[in-house]
Amino acid sequence: MSMPQKKKRGELIVLSGPSGVGKSTVIAELLSSRRDIHFSVSFTTRQPRTGEADGVNYNFVSREEFERMIAADELLEYAEYVGNYYGTSLKVIREQLDQGVDVLLDIEVQGAAKVRERCPEAVLIFLIPPSIEELSRRLHRRNTDEEEVIQRRLEKARQECRECVRYDYLVVNDAVVSAAGEIQSILQAEQSRTQKRLHLAESIIGQD
């Protein structure tokens, strides 16, 4: 066994789910009760939607700037999705985790697979809709996309749900508060994992 850890390392939490499942709402609910979690703001080349702010929802950058970050290996993961780049800054995440801060990433399935490769200890959570009909209703209600785009997103959603087997947990977003509560239980339980608490047992074995 290793020596007792002086400082707890932060937990890297990955949340994925098909477009329209309600990830942003669940994240907002979660962060309102777990203010100690740092939400990692992704970089993207897509256009801001109405109400989205730079540095809050995303760091909006040009395609040129994004490709520079790829070349400089500044990204933990990145992926292209419906014609746009999305990515996560490695530097920011690493600093937070080292300081013991839990970091939440909102990324899609390709990105999550890359995080799993680089950080096997990350906790991967997949948010699924109660049904594909409900997902369709939510996408139409959002009223930001053309019908063709919605249909593409629904097909993409089905594909993404096939990838959920790579995740540690599946949470159904039936009601926002209970989905966020379920994620809280997951994070609490992950804190109790034996591998993360060996130092406690060691301190007992070592005492006289």
Add this chain to the structure above:
Amino acid sequence: MSMPQKKKRGELIVLSGPSGVGKSTVIAELLSSRRDIHFSVSFTTRQPRTGEADGVNYNFVSREEFERMIAADELLEYAEYVGNYYGTSLKVIREQLDQGVDVLLDIEVQGAAKVRERCPEAVLIFLIPPSIEELSRRLHRRNTDEEEVIQRRLEKARQECRECVRYDYLVVNDAVVSAAGEIQSILQAEQSRTQKRLHLAESIIGQD
């Protein structure tokens, strides 16, 4: 992927921890808020302590009867501990799990290892004291054992804590309510494990 499960199978939960850690109190607290959990009453050959009732704390049986059960392969696990047998009835557990009932076992480390072999999907939780001094205080306060027995239990406790690496989770019993709450979060999180929810994703992929 397999077909959608028609009926949820019960969760087999194993709770271990050194003598005096406060397992019974934590279990009572847990069961008061999770009345759907069935607590499996073990069989033992040890003498009842003051206040213990047959069929409630343990099924108290003779050494002859216990050895008959071993020979008839009626036990999921059994072990000898400080000169007495302790064991779990396989038949009762199996019926409960098949009916979708969660079953909680209070067994020691040898027994837990046997459960892990036979039921790899069981959730193994180890309850540890905040320190060995606190455990010593609790054993003395209980006032049921001779000093020599207490010293033997403390040495045994150190040995058992070395075995905690075989468990999925470590919960510190610092305060009963928070320890029971932590176990509740673990059980909630286990419900969200992808392997146990694949049927939900399948129903989404399968829909048109």
